[in-house]
Amino acid sequence: MRSQVSRGPWGVLIALSVLGAWMGHLVWLLAGANLSLASPLAYPHIALQAYLCTGLFITGHDAMHGTVSRHRWVNQTVGTVACFLFAGLSYRRLVVNHHAHHTDPTGPDDPDFSTRTQSFWPWFATFMRRYTTWPQILVMAAKFNLLLLLGVAQWRILAFWVVPALLGTVQLFYFGTFVPHRRPDTPDMAPHHARSLPRNHLWAMLSCYFFGYHWEHHQSPSTPWWRLWRMRDARARAGALAPGGEPTARQVSPPSL
Template identity: 40%
Template sequence: MSFRKKYTGVFIAALIVAGWFGLLTFSLQFPTVFTRPWPYILLLLQTHLYTGLFITAHDAMHGVAAPGNRKLNNFIGFVCALLFAFNWYPRLLPKHHQHHHFVATEKDPDYHGGNFWLWYFSFLKQYITWPQMLAMAVTFNLLKYFFPLENVVLYWMLPAIFATFQLFYFGTYQPHKGEHENKHKSTTLKRNHVWAFVSCYFFGYHYEHHDKPFLPWWKLYQEKDLLAKQKVVPKQL
């Protein structure tokens, strides 16, 4: 395996973590004036980076954050999951592989046959734990001791909540709702790489992910193009 192929994922993961930490550090000290657009722009950017943390942890679950280096790969997954609202990587890992093995069945921890909100709350129950909530509460109270309360809420707490919603909607609900004729029981976004990246790091190309789970998120658009050339077009949103 070439050096570039082996460490590109590590470099991208480092960029996301550095971007998340750098923007959070800046935002927590930023003078928040709600009549100006900047707080909302920072909120959206931080939400996108929070989503990137989880997508990176997800890549680590498939061994592609640092291919060929299992310890480094799992370390990246552990750190990114922990930074995303204190998620516990060893707990996420088996659940995600269970999702791939039993997609859209009763054994799939991500799947729920109910309406949107019932499915969303079922999804949250699968992944939110009491120790995680306690860690969030302690961290919240520590941060508000050093930074303005509105900044802590706007740039640390809300982005994590919005990113959870974003990951659920584009990465679980939209791809797997309804009936499917393909083997992955998944739909896919129409080909629009800009929107696919902005919405959820190409994770809306969900059929492509299930078909090639060994591809990192930043290569899913290439698989989308390849399947289009081969005229393999699953149901699109």
């Protein structure tokens, strides 16, 4: 999955911005925010932190495809940090599993796909069982207890760290796995067995950092998340010119950066 587009400093700057926003907002919520669960203002901050958690994993995901930087060590460093902060995940293990997903999406060896059920919660449970490990659980438990030792109130840890991470996980699964890959396949999903959200860039960004443009991601894994909207536009233009509507994979090229 080598990059098909050149990369300047934007990938690193955007990745560091997402990491910084996630960390800064979380530290403020845990240590300095004058908020309580009785305050209506707490819940928009929980939602925002969940959205930033989603961006944290999307950053790690882009690093797996080498789109953060042209330097491999930068991608590995950013990806390792992002996945560890998100939920104590092993970046190396995720790279292996995610590349298996791209090799044969929805196939028998796809670790993201459920061949037993297409219902959301059973599929989500299968997904979580495959990706959750004992080392990850121990890491998360250590983080939780470290925050307690630092004097952070337990309700703050649960409300501002645990709940947003869980919400972000559900958001990533829904928009990045369930909706794009659930069956039955339709002609516009070929050849990647992946569908995209209807063309609405604002909703695509708010829902999952353009990750809902999932056909485009599988067509060009080397295109960073913040350029997928251009892929979607190119596909829409090609589809408007094609007799059958949606273009084939060869008709859509990744945008130059």
